[in-house]
């Protein structure tokens with residue numbers, strides 16, 4: 001495990017350290033309104049990660065496909081508003097990574113318990129690929145797979161810890177990436193969980 005810098009990928013280790021408790025409280029407030037759910041892929045398989053969203057749009061998946069929706073299919077109401085501490089952190093991190101003026105309109109919240117993983121994929125459901133994506137990790141550490149423009153490109157492994165932020169855009173915006181199965185562990189604040197927030201400009 002080693003830090004990598006690829007064109008378009010910036011790691012900001014510990015960028016949110018010290019804010020984790022406040023950020024977690026904001027996550028829990030969102031989850032009280034839009035609870036965790038396990039979505040199915042268009043192929044019909046449930047993902048091992050549990051998800052929710054906040055902001056003007058949320059990422060959803062079902063038998064019909066992947067897309068952003070202004071409405072939570074569980075409640076049939078708008079997603080919870082993006083907490084101010086999320087939007088501010090995302091904008092500060094994006095600016096530090098060279099993407100000034102980033103204003104996310106969607107935040108996908110992923111919950112990993114030991115064994116949960118995310119297969120190699122591209123994030124391509126957003127309308128405008130010129131905006132970066134900013135990711136915040138909370139809780140148990142995870143090994144992130146950072147691939148290239150083609151699925152077959154060899155992926156680097158990056159360990160992400162609680163409070164780490166990663167931003168990617170430009171030439172790397174459509175790179176393949178994934179998360180290895182979460183290892184067993186207990187985090188002082190989150191217990192047996194990892195929560196990952198990805199801030200996006202979806203619309």
Ligand code: MD5
Pocket residue numbers: 009108110118123133135144166167168172173174175176177178179196198
């Ligand atoms: C996660 N989430 O940790 C992962 C990785 C997703 C998703 O991929 O679509 O919800 S977000 C961390 C990340 C770091 C650096 C680059 C990229 C993603 N990327 O190229 O997309 O729950």
Ligand code: FE
Pocket residue numbers: 121122123177
């Ligand atoms: Fe992704």
